[in-house]
Amino acid sequence: MDYERYDRIRAVQWCGDYLRLLDQRLLPQQEQWIECRDASAVTQAIRDLVVRGAPAIGIAAAWGVVLAAQQAQPLEPALAMLRAARPTAVNLMWALDRMKSRIETGNDAAGLALEAQAIQDEDLAANRRMGELGAALIAPHSGVLTHCNTGSLATAGFGTALGVIRAGVAAGSIERVYAGETRPWQQGARLTMYELVRDGIPAQLIADSAAAHLMRSGAVQWVIVGADRIAANGDTANKIGTYQLAIAARHHGVKFMVVAPSSTVDMATSSGEVIEIELRDPAELLSTAGRRTVVEGAQAWNPVFDVTPASLIDAIVTERGVIEQPDETAMRKVFG
The missing domain is CATH 1.20.120.420 (translation initiation factor eif-2b, domain 1)
Structure with a gap:
């Protein structure tokens, strides 16, 4: 590497x-x-x-x-x-x-x-270990889609989901990389594309709403995302929009990978149902780069995370190993 x-x-x-x-x-x-x-x-x-x-x-x-x-x-x-x-x-x-x-x-x-x-x-x-483990799951000539930013900017370095993508590109198994823009802060557009361009990795930005259409085209074989909290049963909280990607991926036969260090696993949280979801200022949705773009008087709801059920996840990758088809039994085998 x-x-x-x-x-x-x-x-x-x-x-x-x-x-x-x-x-x-x-x-x-x-x-x-x-x-x-x-x-x-x-x-x-x-x-x-x-x-x-x-x-x-x-x-x-x-x-x-x-x-x-x-x-x-x-x-x-x-x-x-x-x-x-x-x-x-x-x-x-x-x-x-x-x-x-x-x-x-x-x-x-x-x-x-x-x-x-x-x-x-x-x-x-x-992160470097997860990059190796995650990349090993990806078949040659694959396309991948990622959401939000999970690279060096979000970690100590190399990244979680973006680390897997970096390792997969370096190994020659990943040929196509797509990044969703990630509204409202546009971490995918601003940060993930920034990292990919700096690394010389060819990638294409898509609107968040284009993801299902992209999957239907056959260009993507894996959706690879990070996590902010993984519950004891494998339910995963991540950036808002992740859940709908998992639903679309299952419908189109695209595999779904969560990549996160063991510090993200919270075995004291039984399921995603009890994870507190942060709500941020509605103004973040009503404005772009500090400039209001929505008519005065409009209101907004701005959750910044959602929970993807374990049943929609094909693999959770941590530095301790890969958990395929995660559930409570599989999680406890690795995390006790």
């Missing part, structure tokens, strides 16, 4: 006494960095989508705890503030729980920094 070509972006960078984040709201027009110098700034960056993607959110939050410790701030309030930044992605809670466990051993800021760095390094290693 040529990681020099396919793994060059690092959107979350620790600089010793501050956290440097690539502002993903401005891509691809501007590559601008934000410096977070305390836990409050990290919380705001997570809430405002400066940093997004479940693994990257968890990594950033871990560094937010380090900043609080460096500044001798009370750590319990900092943990609570960071935890409340976004409710759906379990990686945020997982990373903060891991930092809390380290705090309970009496470690100082230096010890917490080692833990945060371990979280970041382990995510990168997991």
Whole structure:
């Protein structure tokens, strides 16, 4: 695997006494960095989508705890503030729980920094492993469709679903790549296409509403997505629009793959029915790039995640292995 070509972006960078984040709201027009110098700034960056993607959110939050410790701030309030930044992605809670466990051993800021760095390094290693495992499932000459952004921008590097695509392209099994635009923040259009173009991977952007038509054409053999939380029975919460892709894929005989690190698996959540779905400001739907495009007086409903039932998923890929036809029994064999 040529990681020099396919793994060059690092959107979350620790600089010793501050956290440097690539502002993903401005891509691809501007590559601008934000410096977070305390836990409050990290919380705001997570809430405002400066940093997004479940693994990257968890990594950033871990560094937010380090900043609080460096500044001798009370750590319990900092943990609570960071935890409340976004409710759906379990990686945020997982990373903060891991930092809390380290705090309970009496470690100082230096010890917490080692833990945060371990979280970041382990995510990168997991992504590269998942890339290998997921790509091995894909037959030669395949076309794939992905949704939202699951690449280096959303993780410590390489990516989850986009990591599988990178590995599949490098291995020669993936010949065609399509990315849905992902309204309303257009992470697919702005971020996934940005990463694919930087890597020199030929890809085509499609409107979200063109996905079923694309599948019917026979151009796609796999839909490959990430996850923000995977329940004990295999139900998966991911970016809004994922559920309808899974339904269309099953109807057209297209396989559906979820790629996420084990930190995304929440065995304490029995099913997707009990996952809290984040609702964001309706203004995000009523405007484009900050400019209102819908008539005044119109209202909107803006859930940013949905849940895909395990029955519509052909494979869940984690660094621990591949779970085909996931259900509660299969999940417990791997995650206990």
